[in-house]
Amino acid sequence: MSADAQTRANAAAMPVLEFATTAFTTPPRLSETKVAIVTTGALVGDGDADWIQGEETFRVLPKAERGFRMAHWSLNFDRTGFTSDINVLFPIDRLEELAAEGVIGGVAPRHLSFMGALHDTLSTIRLDTGPAAAKLLRDDGVGVVLLTGA
Amino acid sequence: MCTRTGGALAHVLEQQGLATVQLSSIRGHTERIKPPRALYCEFPFGRPLGKPNDAAFQRSVIMAAFTLLERPAGPVLEDFPERVTDATETPLTCSLPPAFNGATPSVIDEARALRSAYERQLKRSGRTSVGITGNVETIPALLEAFLKIAAGTLPENAGLPSDPHRSALDVRAYYEEAALALADHVPQARATESWFFQQTEAGKLLRKAQAQMIAAGRTDYLDTIVPRGQE
Numbered sequence: 516m517s518a519d520a521q522t523r524a525n526a527a528a529m530p531v532l533e534f535a536t537t538a539f540t541t542p543p544r545l546s547e548t549k550v551a552i553v554t555t556g557a558l559v560g561d562g563d564a565d566w567i568q569g570e571e572t573f574r575v576l577p578k579a580e581r582g583f584r585m586a587h588w589s590l591n592f593d594r595t596g597f598t599s600d601i602n603v604l605f606p607i608d609r610l611e612e613l614a615a616e617g618v619i620g621g622v623a624p625r626h627l628s629f630m631g632a633l634h635d636t637l638s639t640i641r642l643d644t645g646p647a648a649a650k651l652l653r654d655d656g657v658g659v660v661l662l663t664g665a
Numbered sequence: 666m667c668t669r670t671g672g673a674l675a676h677v678l679e680q681q682g683l684a685t686v687q688l689s690s691i692r693g694h695t696e697r698i699k700p701p702r703a704l705y706c707e708f709p710f711g712r713p714l715g716k717p718n719d720a721a722f723q724r725s726v727i728m729a730a731f732t733l734l735e736r737p738a739g740p741v742l743e744d745f746p747e748r749v750t751d752a753t754e755t756p757l758t759c760s761l762p763p764a765f766n767g768a769t770p771s772v773i774d775e776a777r778a779l780r781s782a783y784e785r786q787l788k789r790s791g792r793t794s795v796g797i798t799g800n801v802e803t804i805p806a807l808l809e810a811f812l813k814i815a816a817g818t819l820p821e822n823a824g825l826p827s828d829p830h831r832s833a834l835d836v837r838a839y840y841e842e843a844a845l846a847l848a849d850h851v852p853q854a855r856a857t858e859s860w861f862f863q864q865t866e867a868g869k870l871l872r873k874a875q876a877q878m879i880a881a882g883r884t885d886y887l888d889t890i891v892p893r894g895q896e
Contacts, residue, residue: 517751518892518893532698533699542734553671581791584793593710598786599845602714602717608720609724609727619731631667631669659684659685663671
């Protein structure tokens with residue numbers, strides 16, 4: 516069994532947050548809205564503080580930057596893909612291409628990064644930093660969010 | 666786990682009026698978290714778009730995800746039809762610098778000899794994941810500390826700037842990025858991880874330090890430095 520297959524098998528028994536209902540926002544027309552990436556790949560930019568254990572805040576990733584550092588704490592995944600091509604985790608150039616073709620209305624000026632390696636109830640994300648992230652994106656005119664992990 | 670955190674974020678962002686679609690890496694988690702829209706992609710962890718330097722493939726993943734935005738209600742969970750697997754069982758073939766057999770520990774010689782390859786990769790990609798605990802200049806000092814831990818010194822007395830977990834991540838990132846330059850191609854996922862832990866002096870040192878810490882009862886998360894399967 517490959518290492519990733521083993522991780523998936525182990526994960527099956529882990530507790531996860533369960534929500535009684537699933538919120539649903541009717542999406543705007545993709546060709547008329549900005550798209551943002553929200554990654555849990557724990558990227559940080561120059562000058563950003565590194566993550567502390569259990570941290571549920573986010574870092575802002577300006578769309579013109581590409582020199583982000585993968586500061587995720589997990590031992591159990593590949594980093595060479597990201598080192599070689601940022602788009603394999605943070606597909607910013609693909610979004611720019613789709614915007615140029617008119618498939619999406621635009622690329623958000625700011626994207627967001629969270630630390631995915633969390634083992635808590637995520638109460639800060641649910642009650643505080645998640646809504647703050649949503650406000651930031653809405654203020655930038657974002658209508659659709661693509662969530663990527665590591 | 667990223668899929669779990671991402672799923673929770675999807676719920677919160679959607680509640681706040683944003684339409685979301687998640688690339689899920691663990692189907693079982695997404696089945697239970699039930700975010701509004703998710704595309705399960707069985708790709709290597711760390712590569713949620715599947716294939717580096719393959720714009721057409723990445724675009725196909727994004728477009729498959731965006732298709733889910735057309736559904737009238739959620740939760741929606743679909744599978745991307747193509748799988749990509751990791752190559753942990755096939756270490757990268759990558760030449761290592763010869764040991765100098767001098768007064769310096771061979772692992773320090775090895776790390777210093779990889780510096781030019783690391784710099785070439787940094788120039789090529791414009792980014793590095795080294796820097797959680799220090800910078801490229803501190804890699805030899807980290808290895809000297811892990812030599813002490815492997816010899817029985819407690820981690821807090823070994824001179825590490827941080828905990829063993831994050832310190833080891835910097836060492837590993839330095840080596841894996843150097844390996845990218847030496848290999849001159851993008852390896853399959855986790856092939857450099859196996860090269861590092863099974864073939865380099867530094868990887869073997871981390872395994873020895875890990876075994877020493879476990880023997881001393883140090884099994885906390887922040888004392889864990891070797892991935893599952895590489896022990």
